[in-house]
Amino acid sequence: MLKKPRAGQRPVHHCEFRPLFFCFTFILLAFALACSRAAEQPATTTANNDPDQLLRQMSEKLAQAKNLSFKVERKLDAALVEGRNVAENAVIEISVSRPGKFHAKSDSTDNARQIFFDGQSLSIYDQTMKLYATAQVTGTIDEAVAKIDETYGFTPPLAEFILSDPYGALSKQIKTRTYKGKESIAGVECHHLSLSADEADSDLWIGTADLLPRKLVATFKNREGNPQLQAVFSNWNLTSTFDDKMFTFVAANDVEKIEMITEAQMKEAAKESAAPEVPTRKNP
């Protein structure tokens, strides 16, 4: 502020202290500095041995990829395969176009299946039997996965890794996290995390260089025999280019549409089949 000088007096500058302005400037500078430091440092150097931090970094890396694809070699112990008494080995190829499209193709020893979601509907195609079913599900991948899970009682394979917030989905299950050290998975150096949860205890290996999931072994401790799910991740591509047509199922002439049974319908069927049997002989 400049006061009017009296005659013969030099002008005096009064510099007023402005705390509000000072605070804002400081916050802005600190934020800019933090951003520039984060941008400068590659992911590898920010990774430390904090399992929670590693999970977050893996999650952020996956969430930031708009178009990604990867391959999973999944082994399911027999006790985890619904309705069957045989273990299942499958190779699953997953393509994701955020926010609202994905495609999963699963080839196992006795069956080939595909799941299509294009933001408008979700279709399951049993390639082996030439059958398909479609559910009207709209919205983002997160919304579709939640809806399908709630209504139809399933999720796409390893859905936790394709959601918009994998950390949020995983951390809801996890009770404790432990860092177990560095190990090599298929020639890739990985951080080995041990994650315990109510349903399953998991070991997760995250690449030290790219912070992508490389292997998952989940032991379902509440099931008889502690069956395991093993998934080995590979062929990561976080900058894939897709033809949008690949997310929409178009039935060929020889493919028949069948019904997709809801969880409620199946519960009803189970209830009917569990109806108490009529005793054949009354006690005297």
Add this chain to the structure above:
Amino acid sequence: MKTTNRSYRGKFRVLLELGKTISRVALVGALVLSSVSVALAQVYGVRRTAVVKGPNTTVVASRTTVVAGGTALPHGYIAALPGGYRAVVVSGTRYYTVGGVYYRPQIYGGRTVYVRVHI
């Protein structure tokens, strides 16, 4: 001087209010963001286990432990057709038959299952 002090107090009060507002917004944001993440009934695509209550709140036996967490299917459902089946079309609908038993295919849990039907 008094005017300056009053001015400082006023500005600090504004700053304090601003701080409170920012923290409130941050809290609401954190709550909203945390609620966005999806809570699944599956673990890596495997159904969670749960106790199934049957009629009269008795725990249902193995025959129906099924739907909320087991790996069996309800009575009358099978996950794979027995060997030697053949497809037949009845009134425009595909069925599979083996040994005089007919099955209608359905998708359940992301897989094809077959329910025994009477034709």
